[in-house]
Amino acid sequence: MADPRTSEVDGAGTSLYVHVPFCVVKCGYCDFNSYVADQDAAHERFLAGLAAELEHAWPAGRVPKTVFFGGGTPSLLSEARLERLLHSVDRIAPLRGCAEVTLEANPESITAAKAAVARAGGITRFSMGVQTFHPHHLRFLDRAHTAARAEQAFGELRAAGATNLSIDLMFGIPGETFAEWAADLDRALALGPDHLSCYNLTFEPGTRLYRDLQRDTVAPNDQEVDRAMFEHTREQLAAAGFTAYEVSNFAGRGGACRHNEHYWLQGDYVGVGPGASSHRGGVRWTNLKALEPWSAAALAGLPCAGSAETLRPRQRLAEAIWLGIRRAVGVDLIAAQERVGVSAMPELLPILDRHLQRGYVTWDGRWLRLTAAGLLMADQVGGDFLGLGVAAD
Ligand SMILES: C[S@@+](CC[C@H](N)C(=O)[O-])C[C@H]1O[C@@H](n2cnc3c(N)ncnc32)[C@H](O)[C@@H]1O
Ligand code: SF4
Structure with missing residues (x-):
């Protein structure tokens, strides 16, 4: 097997990112372009906009290097809509032949049936956001699932045949102790993931958590505790056979995330969906963020970019x-x-x-x-x- 630290060396080829902006709740720490909308009309509008945007954003028939369906919460779409989404992408940007096709799946909305639809539609890798297994921290973060549901969802993905399964965790949650983080890491490892992302929580402007920080109703964790958590993560995951190929990312049997490796090497990528960014040959552009103007532009055959810059x-x-x-x-x-x-x-x-x-x-x-x-x-x-x-x- 290729060494995950060096498996991606040049950033050649073009990758595709598909942004699904819907979530069950807006988590207090999250500044990604996502909003609470699980009405049929919004999902239909999104699917129509995406199919239209792909027609002019991607050269038909060209196989992307990697594809990432992210969000937001792509697993929030119904089975039938997930199938249609994968089909619309595959029709223009063939998924078979890609080095990796990832779907972000949240514990509250992924099901065995959706996992089967995803796999049949070309998904080769799942990334599940768990963040923590402690009920009080899940509540603090506004997560829409329990720890037990996260474990169950992981099992459902495995049972559906997922062989490359990644888990996202966060440490440095306000009030979190070292022992709690060590227990989270152990509980995630006990599931046998193929890849782990462990992020140090950051206070992002515009989020509920950031406002709480400014109002002094929330205090950041002690930096020394965060540092000890970080060091423990590296030691514990090395002992469990994971390779720390990036500050927050650890490759197990599934190897490195090739899509992210491509970003870090400044490879070209096209992002479709509301608020998605693209980068090609030193030019970067970002789509309109809100569903309505983005989909209206896409359906009218107009560019969906809200801003663009040429990088010097x-x-x-x-x-x-x-x-x-x-x-x-x-x-x-x-x-x-x-x-x-x-x-x-x-x-x-x-x-x-x-x-x-x-x-x-x-x-x-x-x-x-x-x-x-x-x-x-x-x-x-x-x-x-x-x-x-x-x-x-
Ligand atoms: C944009 S989220 C999408 C994943 C999915 N919707 C979920 O909720 O798990 C991707 C990952 O970024 C991380 N993340 C988001 N905001 C963060 C923050 N403020 N600090 C640290 N990590 C963050 C979380 O671990 C999350 O799983
Ligand atoms: S962390 Fe995930 S579920 Fe929570 S608001 Fe952000 S994208 Fe949505």
């Missing part, structure tokens, strides 16, 4: 480092400069030196990697390099 070479380089540095293999700075067509060593060296001195990175003249201490500072180190993007080319 230095901006692309800065983003290559910001995204790539989170990977265990690090970033090949020489290849990244060649790829975006800019030579910026004089500006890179002072930033690099600063982090070398702090012991956050290693640099062998080509590959820049985070050290164990640097992993805990990934956002700050990456953010520092991002500053390079504001310099003129």
Whole structure:
């Protein structure tokens, strides 16, 4: 089997992202483009808009490198609609032949029957958001399922024949103790997932949790406790045979998520659905976010983009480092400069030196990697390099 740390090396090809914006509830921490709408009319409008958008957003018949059905909650669609969604995509962007086709599934809405429909329609990988198994934390996060339901749903996916099954967890939930997190990790491992994503909770502007933070009704966890949770995660998952191929992502039998690897390598991708982003050859655009204007544009055969920007070479380089540095293999700075067509060593060296001195990175003249201490500072180190993007080319 290919080493999941190095299975994706160049970001070649074009991937497809399909955004399903509906959720049963809006979780207090989530700033993704998703809204509570499980009425038939909204779902029908979405399916019609998506079929129309695909007609002009994707060259018919071209096989995507990878496909990701994300959200939102794609598993909220009924069986019949899920089948129609997969069929509409497959008609334009053939799913068979893709390296990986992932469906995000939430415990409250995935069923054995939907899993069977998904597999028959071309899904090869499921990613289930569990976040925590503790009832008080599930409530705090506004999750629409219980821990028992998450375990049951996992079993249903397995019984439906899912062989590549990933679980999302979050640590650093306000009030969470180290012991609670360790127990969450053990309970997730006991299910035997093929991949795990473990995210440190962040307070995103615009969310209920962020407003609570500003009102002082919620306090962030102690940073030292979060740090201990992070370190424990790496140790525990290494002992369980998982490879930490990115700061928050761990590959078991299922290997790395190839779709995310493609993003981190700045590969080209087309995003369809409300609010979905696309990136092609240094141009990035984002679709209109609300269902109505997005679907109206799609059905009229008009572009669905609400905004677009052409990334300057230095901006692309800065983003290559910001995204790539989170990977265990690090970033090949020489290849990244060649790829975006800019030579910026004089500006890179002072930033690099600063982090070398702090012991956050290693640099062998080509590959820049985070050290164990640097992993805990990934956002700050990456953010520092991002500053390079504001310099003129
Ligand atoms: C956009 S969600 C979609 C998945 C699915 N709807 C669900 O609820 O599980 C993808 C993942 O991002 C993570 N996530 C979302 N908001 C986050 C935040 N503020 N901090 C850390 N992780 C977050 C969660 O682990 C979640 O499973
Ligand atoms: S975390 Fe998932 S279920 Fe919750 S609001 Fe975000 S997309 Fe919806």
